[in-house]
Amino acid sequence: AACAYYGAPALLPVAGTQAAIQALPRLRAPSRVTVAAPSYAEHAHHWSLHGHSLRQAGYSMLDDAVQDSDVVVVCNPNNPTGDVVPPAVLLRWALALAARGGWLVVDEAFGDTAPALSVAAHAGQPGLVVLRSVGKFFGLAGLRLGFVAAEAPLLAALADLLGPWAVSGPAQHIALAALRDARWQHAARERLARDGARLRDLLADHGIQASGTPLFHWWPEDRPEDFHDHMAGHAIWVRLFRQGARGIRLGLPSRERDWDRVEHALQEWTKR
Structure with a gap:
């Protein structure tokens, strides 16, 4: 198989x-x-x-x-x-x-x-x-x-x-x-491609130019520790990279209310 x-x-x-x-x-x-x-x-x-x-x-x-x-x-x-x-x-x-x-x-x-x-x-x-x-x-x-x-x-x-x-x-x-399960695989690829593009666009709307895959996005961040703490304060856990290429990796929200929480947290970050 x-x-x-x-x-x-x-x-x-x-x-x-x-x-x-x-x-x-x-x-x-x-x-x-x-x-x-x-x-x-x-x-x-x-x-x-x-x-x-x-x-x-x-x-x-x-x-x-x-x-x-x-x-x-x-x-x-x-x-x-x-x-x-x-x-x-x-x-x-x-x-x-x-x-x-x-x-x-x-x-x-x-x-x-x-x-x-x-x-x-x-x-x-x-x-x-x-x-x-x-x-x-x-x-x-x-x-x-x-x-x-x-x-x-x-x-x-x-x-x-x-x-x-x-x-x-x-x-x-x-x-x-x-x-x-070929049917599930096909549907999952379509859903992930759609959600991955949505996340990339959401980040871009808040001034973040990210790269990645449909499953996650990454970007170099001048203040990665501050961003990590800010998102954690909104109950959103991101991956923090402190050494080498300092940056942030963000995975996909799973539900519509989670997309709303990510967008709200990003709006609060851009106001800082």
């Missing part, structure tokens, strides 16, 4: 992509690793362990980073900025890295709303590792289920490291229903 949904030739189910993020660095000898930044912090954290040499690079610098790295890790679309790398570029990077025994790790956890960006269909080739999650698009974060697409020897090594029974029976049952 997962191979059909993601279009991948082979997949390994894991207890959330976090399990793979923690395990993959243990499957390589000490390597030169570049992690795209800013992005999900757990990638850089775990590649900094196990003897690897880690650096972080902005998306505009990744093309150069491929030339002198053994492993490159990129989120596509990126969390939190929404930056994307075209599939043709990713596949070119994967070939260059594979030629010297390297890996391109592509985290597509937020890729369900932009399936044309996915390179999972090519993950049978050497050097390309793709991570997918049911936690974001399907809203099943507590299920602890993700998938890794890669060539067979790497999947076998990862499975051996993680051990048996990585995914619970209830998680399997729920995931089968989600992955096979």
Whole structure:
């Protein structure tokens, strides 16, 4: 069911992509690793362990980073900025890295709303590792289920490291229903695209030029701590980024009254 949904030739189910993020660095000898930044912090954290040499690079610098790295890790679309790398570029990077025994790790956890960006269909080739999650698009974060697409020897090594029974029976049952429900998936993509555009326009109406995905928006903020505290005072929780690219990530309101609360809070912020 997962191979059909993601279009991948082979997949390994894991207890959330976090399990793979923690395990993959243990499957390589000490390597030169570049992690795209800013992005999900757990990638850089775990590649900094196990003897690897880690650096972080902005998306505009990744093309150069491929030339002198053994492993490159990129989120596509990126969390939190929404930056994307075209599939043709990713596949070119994967070939260059594979030629010297390297890996391109592509985290597509937020890729369900932009399936044309996915390179999972090519993950049978050497050097390309793709991570997918049911936690974001399907809203099943507590299920602890993700998938890794890669060539067979790497999947076998990862499975051996993680051990048996990585995914619970209830998680399997729920995931089968989600992955096979094409009607719900289509409706969800349409709803998220509509709501994502609405959020972008709402932010723009209050002077905030944001980027992101249909699921969230991000922007650099001069006073991110103040904005975070202001929204929290209105019972709205945003993601605060204090280091590196200082900014704010805001997810989608779920109900009309919540949209009204966000708009009111933004109006109060612009008056400060």
